[in-house]
Amino acid sequence: MPKPPSIAFQRIRAEVIRLVGLVPEGKFTTYGSIAVHMNVMARHVAFVMSRLTEEESERLPWHRVVGADARISPKMDAELARVQRERLEKEGMKVNERGFILDDEAHFHVVGVQRDIRWSEGGD
């Protein structure tokens, strides 16, 4: 198949949501980790996160997902960034003034190893 339909994004979106929901409390992961695990680009994960619905944003621990440098994305909305930081600190993590998670090694959650998923097909 030369050109995969946009249904791939729906599957990717669903998987991102699932993986984010698996992140335990008091821990965090990165966009890149999820992206590698899903065999997609990091930007796609970020894009999915930015387009979450209200229901999903309340149901999912989106605040446990940060950038590769273990810091809260500065491009995110200031109010959301503040909420994210407060939630992380509330779960036992220390966040710097710049949004860096201090005990990154201790609280990092490994999503999983890289998989060979072809999102273009209907499921292999």
Next chain:
DNA sequence: GGAGAGGCTTACT
């Protein structure tokens, strides 16, 4: 169908 943007990443300064 082309252009611009998006909660990123790695590499180099």
Next chain:
DNA sequence: AAGTAAGCCTCTC
């Protein structure tokens, strides 16, 4: 640690 540049893929206009 901060700034710039290029990369890659999908969405939206």
